[in-house]
Amino acid sequence: MRVFNTLTDxxxxxxxINDKKVGIYACGVTVYDLCHIGHARSAVVFDVIVKxxxxxxxxxxxxxxxTDIDDKIINRANKEGVSWKEIAEKYTGEYYKDMDRLGIxxxxxxxxxxxxxxEMIEIIQTLxxxxxxxxxxxxxxxxxxxxxxKFPQYGKLSKKKIDELISGARVEVDERKKSPLDFALWxxxxxxxxxxxxxxxxxxxxxxxxxxxMSIKYLGETFDIHGGGADLIFPHHENEIAQSExxxxxxxxxxWIHNGFVTINKEKxxxxxxxxxxxxxxxxxxxxxxxxxxxxxxxxxxxxxxxHEYIKEAEATVDRVYSTIMRIEDFEKIxxxxxxxxxxxxVKAMLENLRPEFEKAMDDDFNTAKALGILFEFIKEINxxxxxxxxxxxxxxxxxxxxxxxxxxxxxxxxxQRQPVDWYRDLLKVKKIATTEEEINRLIKxxxxxxxxxxxxxxxxxxxxxxxxxxxxxxxxxxxxxKVKIN
Numbered sequence: 001m002r003v004f005n006t007l008t009d010x011x012x013x014x015x016x017i018n019d020k021k022v023g024i025y026a027c028g029v030t031v032y033d034l035c036h037i038g039h040a041r042s043a044v045v046f047d048v049i050v051k052x053x054x055x056x057x058x059x060x061x062x063x064x065x066x067t068d069i070d071d072k073i074i075n076r077a078n079k080e081g082v083s084w085k086e087i088a089e090k091y092t093g094e095y096y097k098d099m100d101r102l103g104i105x106x107x108x109x110x111x112x113x114x115x116x117x118x119e120m121i122e123i124i125q126t127l128x129x130x131x132x133x134x135x136x137x138x139x140x141x142x143x144x145x146x147x148x149x150k151f152p153q154y155g156k157l158s159k160k161k162i163d164e165l166i167s168g169a170r171v172e173v174d175e176r177k178k179s180p181l182d183f184a185l186w187x188x189x190x191x192x193x194x195x196x197x198x199x200x201x202x203x204x205x206x207x208x209x210x211x212x213x214m215s216i217k218y219l220g221e222t223f224d225i226h227g228g229g230a231d232l233i234f235p236h237h238e239n240e241i242a243q244s245e246x247x248x249x250x251x252x253x254x255x256w257i258h259n260g261f262v263t264i265n266k267e268k269x270x271x272x273x274x275x276x277x278x279x280x281x282x283x284x285x286x287x288x289x290x291x292x293x294x295x296x297x298x299x300x301x302x303x304x305x306x307x308h309e310y311i312k313e314a315e316a317t318v319d320r321v322y323s324t325i326m327r328i329e330d331f332e333k334i335x336x337x338x339x340x341x342x343x344x345x346x347v348k349a350m351l352e353n354l355r356p357e358f359e360k361a362m363d364d365d366f367n368t369a370k371a372l373g374i375l376f377e378f379i380k381e382i383n384x385x386x387x388x389x390x391x392x393x394x395x396x397x398x399x400x401x402x403x404x405x406x407x408x409x410x411x412x413x414x415x416x417q418r419q420p421v422d423w424y425r426d427l428l429k430v431k432k433i434a435t436t437e438e439e440i441n442r443l444i445k446x447x448x449x450x451x452x453x454x455x456x457x458x459x460x461x462x463x464x465x466x467x468x469x470x471x472x473x474x475x476x477x478x479x480x481x482x483k484v485k486i487n
Contacts, residue, residue, distance in 0.1 A: 001363040006256040016224050022058045023223035025215040030067040031091035032076045035098050037277045038262045042229045043104045045259040045300045055412045063218045064107035068114050084194050098279040101288045103414040111214045117196045119213040120205045123247050124185045132246040136176050138188030141201025148181040151242040158234035183239050185209050208239040226253035260303045287430050290315035296368040319486045324379050326420040328403045337391040347381045358409050427484040433470050444480050
């Protein structure tokens with residue numbers, strides 16, 4: 001298995017520190033607003049990485065934090081006239097609603113910054129004692145800053161040079177800092193702000209220190225994988241490395257994994273451009289599985305361009321997979337005819353190679369786009385095979401095995417795990433079709449009676465009535481089923 005390490009800027013063989021045990025820390029969200037599709041991409045990427053490592057037999061300990069104290073949270077609280085804690089709790093709950101709908105498995109440990117103030121204070125005090133940090137008087141309290149020039153390796157993750165960063169830095173309001181690059185480890189509290197007691201008086205932690213404190217507490221001073229969105233490389237992750245390695249004297253994380261941006265019209269999403277797409281709004285018009293498939297359809301390091309037509313394409317692809325599963329289940333019910341025989345060596349060989357080829361793609365830096373391509377090519381051949389109307393025991397057994405393989409591979413990506421009928425039931429809701437399952441079944445029953453009585457006009461009328469609402473009927477030898485039309 002190879003992974004791309006942002007730290008070394010190259011693909012490397014994946015060798016965990018402790019054989020088959022893997023520690024992963026992914027930076028979570030700041031809980032002051034609803035999550036957007038950029039958050040969804042990062043969540044899906046690391047969800048799949050964890051699932052695949054477990055599929056490969058690794059014992060994974062996954063930690064993903066919540067930043068529940070921050071300027072943005074305080075500003076939101078002031079704007080709404082509520083406490084910062086109310087904002088943090090509200091949007092933590094909203095985060096879970098969105099992620100649960102997206103099929104994101106919760107991390108093993110999901111720590112909150114405010115629950116780890118003591119650990120942060122311990123690190124900050126050690127950094128002061130070792131000469132890496134310094135205090136600045138702020139009235140009756142003090143702020144503490146990390147001195148970037150004391151850490152010569154600063155910039156090794158982002159490949160930025162200290163001299164160039166300093167020359168390009170804007171003039172700082174607080175000229176008491178030794179360098180414009182120095183960053184806050186502890187902030188003296190301002191009037192009306194939340195605070196915690198510390199050796200430096202009333203204050204609160206800086207953003208970067210929380211991840212060092214929580215990752216070290218739960219994964220140790222050196223662990224396997226640290227990651228998040230590419231926007232975190234600098235300054236957040238760069239600062240984490242500096243303060244963590246200055247504190248421990250050891251390498252912080254062995255592999256750094258970063259997912260690419262979601263872009264709209266080739267531009268990165270940002271609130272200033274007004275092009276932020278909330279997960280909540282997208283899940284109001286698309287099934288979560290279609291959105292998840294869209295996010296996995298590009299390599300995680302590449303930018304992914306959002307467009308509604310791409311989600312619709314993903315929706316159609318998910319529908320094809322469930323239709324294939326439904327077809328296989330129909331063949332499982334047919335009467336066996338051992339007199340017929342179909343040549344199926346090609347598709348049988350594809351099944352034998354499916355797992356190895358899937359793993360080969362995923363072992364190449366978690367290439368979900370390639371892995372999905374392999375799976376979809378196999379599904380296409382399975383449909384061609386079913387077009388030949390297989391009916392021998394060995395042919396039906398093959399189809400059952402193929403369905404199991406599709407489900408197993410899909411489970412690593414958390415795709416295609418529903419029953420086909422549940423896929424259509426959920427589409428009925430998300431597309432807001434003006435009918436109910438009960439009404440559809442009632443009309444199907446009426447149509448079945450009409451066909452028995454050879455009342456073809458009424459039967460056709462019912463079919464057209466449902467089609468006008470977006471419901472397709474398919475007549476099977478023993479029954480009629482309904483599907484939601486995919487636009």
